[in-house]
Each structure stands twice: as C-alpha cells, then as structure tokens.
Amino acid sequence: MAKVIGGVGTSHVPAIGAAVDGGKTQEPYWKPVFDGMQAARDWIARTKPDVCIVVYNDHASCFSLALTPTFALGVAERYQPHDEGYGPRPVPVVQGAPELSWHLAESLILDEFDITVVSEMTVDHGLTVPLSVLFGQPTSWPCQVIPLCVNVIQYPPPTGRRCLKLGQAIRKAIEAYPADVRVAVIGTGGLSHQLQGERAGLINAEFDNAWLDDFVAAPEQVAQKDHLELLREAGSEGLECVMWLVMRGALQAEVDVVHRFYHVPASNTAYGLLVLEDVAPPLHTTT
Structure with a gap:
C-alpha cells in the first residue's frame, strides 16, 4: 500500500531559482536562506520519497486567463x-508518475x-523552485513528480x-493505491508578499509566524481565514x-515539526519553510 511519508511547505520565490542557476547560493545575501534549507534537504535525502506531489500555481505560463482551472492535475510521463x-x-x-496520477x-x-486532468503541460518556477x-542541482530529479496546479491568480x-479537504482526499486516494x-x-507559495500596487513590497512577519504556528497546531482554524483577511x-x-493547506490536509491532525525556517527578505518576499511528519504511533509493550 502507498503511504504519505510527510509534507513540506515552501515559498517558491523565483529569485531562489535564479540564485541556484547562477551559482549565487553562497553569496552573503543568499547564504542565510540556503543554510536554512539544509535541514529540509537532509530530510528528503533520508526519507527518499518515490513520488512528490507538488502543489503550486502557474504564473500565466502553461495556463492563461483564457483557461484557468481551479485544480489541474498532471497525468503525463514528463x-x-x-x-x-x-x-x-x-x-x-x-x-x-502517470499511473498514480490517474x-x-x-x-x-x-x-x-x-x-x-492535464495530459500535456509545462511547469514554471512555481514547481521547479521547490x-x-x-x-x-542534480542531473536528474531523484523522484517522480505529480504536478497539482491551483488557481490563485484569477478570482475566485x-x-x-477546500484546499484542506482536497489534501484529505489525496491522502485517502494514496492509501488506496x-x-x-x-x-x-x-505545498508551495507565499508567505506574505505583494508584487504590485501601493502595497508592493509588503511583508508581514508577525502574521506569517502566527499563521505557521496555527498551520501546525490548528489547521482547521487556519483554513477558515477568508480571502479578504489573507489579502489584507x-x-x-x-x-x-x-496551497500549503493541501499538504496539511494530507497529514494527520497531529504532526511533528521536523524543521521550520523563516527569513526576510528573499527577493521582495518573506521566505517560509516547514517539514512535517505524522506523529509516530506509540510503541506497544507487553507485560
């Protein structure tokens, strides 16, 4: 039987990809960010997932305002x-991973x-940066990947x-495989940032860290935050x-925090990273 081994939440800041591609990860500006990622890399290297389901948003790359699916699942071979x-x-x-995707x-x-259901698609930085x-920078990604693209571009x-419930349904499906x-x-995206308008450059570290606290301990509460509150x-x-809530829904209610990292700034955004695992069941002993 297939199983969910854990979840990762990470921002997908495009400048992080540019720093990796340009060999700038150890420059003074970027080194604290990449140092903060190392524990997540250690976890993924230790746990060795066969498949990563990456929940991300397309940035008018594969999709456009002419076609904006709310949830798009890739079923292609590559x-x-x-x-x-x-x-x-x-x-x-x-x-x-087409068989699991279908x-x-x-x-x-x-x-x-x-x-x-998308049989042919390209993937942008929303997926490749995570x-x-x-x-x-491997020569090939060490696991198969299932893209799950979520619309957070076009209202509504x-x-x-709904994202939390989708994660719960994904876990159910995985455990039936x-x-x-x-x-x-x-789960990717966020945390606080705005790229245009009068509030361009907004970073709300207080909100981000409170949100991360509740995301771990009270996901149902976090899921109740409406669009207006999140935008504000x-x-x-x-x-x-x-999109992080899809990941959280795929885990149990109680989780262990393997790693948590938050850094400002990363480009013009706040960078957040969480690695979570289900709480291990207690060991049964005999007397």
Whole structure:
C-alpha cells in the first residue's frame, strides 16, 4: 500500500531559482536562506520519497486567463520546464508518475472534486523552485513528480477549507493505491508578499509566524481565514498560502515539526519553510 511519508511547505520565490542557476547560493545575501534549507534537504535525502506531489500555481505560463482551472492535475510521463521570458530554467525535465496520477484523478473526481486532468503541460518556477530547494542541482530529479496546479491568480480562487479537504482526499486516494509507493506532498507559495500596487513590497512577519504556528497546531482554524483577511494581512500574492493547506490536509491532525525556517527578505518576499511528519504511533509493550 502507498503511504504519505510527510509534507513540506515552501515559498517558491523565483529569485531562489535564479540564485541556484547562477551559482549565487553562497553569496552573503543568499547564504542565510540556503543554510536554512539544509535541514529540509537532509530530510528528503533520508526519507527518499518515490513520488512528490507538488502543489503550486502557474504564473500565466502553461495556463492563461483564457483557461484557468481551479485544480489541474498532471497525468503525463514528463513535464518540460517552461520558458518564462528568459529561457527555461536549466533544470532536469520533470518525470511524472502517470499511473498514480490517474489513480488520484479517478479517486478525487469520484470524491466530487472537479479536477481538470492535464495530459500535456509545462511547469514554471512555481514547481521547479521547490524541487531546487529540496534537491539542489542534480542531473536528474531523484523522484517522480505529480504536478497539482491551483488557481490563485484569477478570482475566485479556492478557499483554504477546500484546499484542506482536497489534501484529505489525496491522502485517502494514496492509501488506496495498491503499489508500495512512498509519497511526499509539497505545498508551495507565499508567505506574505505583494508584487504590485501601493502595497508592493509588503511583508508581514508577525502574521506569517502566527499563521505557521496555527498551520501546525490548528489547521482547521487556519483554513477558515477568508480571502479578504489573507489579502489584507499577507498581500495579494500572499493568498498563495492556501496551497500549503493541501499538504496539511494530507497529514494527520497531529504532526511533528521536523524543521521550520523563516527569513526576510528573499527577493521582495518573506521566505517560509516547514517539514512535517505524522506523529509516530506509540510503541506497544507487553507485560
């Protein structure tokens, strides 16, 4: 039986990808950020997932305002990095897990989630930067990847409540998959930032850290925050944090925090990183 081995929440700041690609990770500005990622890399190297489900948003790359699915699940064998205007990132092609993807699609749709099934798609920095955060610069990604793209660009985006429930349905689907597959769920985006308008450059560290506290201990409470509160407190792009709730829903109610890291600034955003595992069941002893 397949199982969820843990979850990672990470910002997908495009400048992080540029720092990796340009060999700048040890420069004074970036070194604290990449040092803070090391424990997450150690965890992923130790746990060795077979598949990572990466929950991210497309930035008008593969999708546009002409076609904006709320939840789009990739079922392809491979995904090419998208050219976002300055050439594709020099990263490996993402290898898919089509059998598990189709199983997820069937299970989620029968659970009444209106999933858009995508047989051919490119992936932008929203997906490739989290892979670089966890795996560095390999010649090939060490696991298969299932892209799950969430609309947080065009109003109306899904609520945190819906994202949390989607994560719960994903766990149910994974545990019903008969093959012995170890799955990590990666929620991406956020935390507080705004890229345009009068509040461009907004970073709300107090809100971010309180949100991270509650995300771990009281996810149902975090999921109740509506769009207006998230926009007001975290900025227009801070709304991306709802994608972390898909990851949180795929885990048990009680989790262990393997690693937590928060840093300001990373480019013009706040950078957040969490690694979570289900609380281990108690050992049974005999008397």
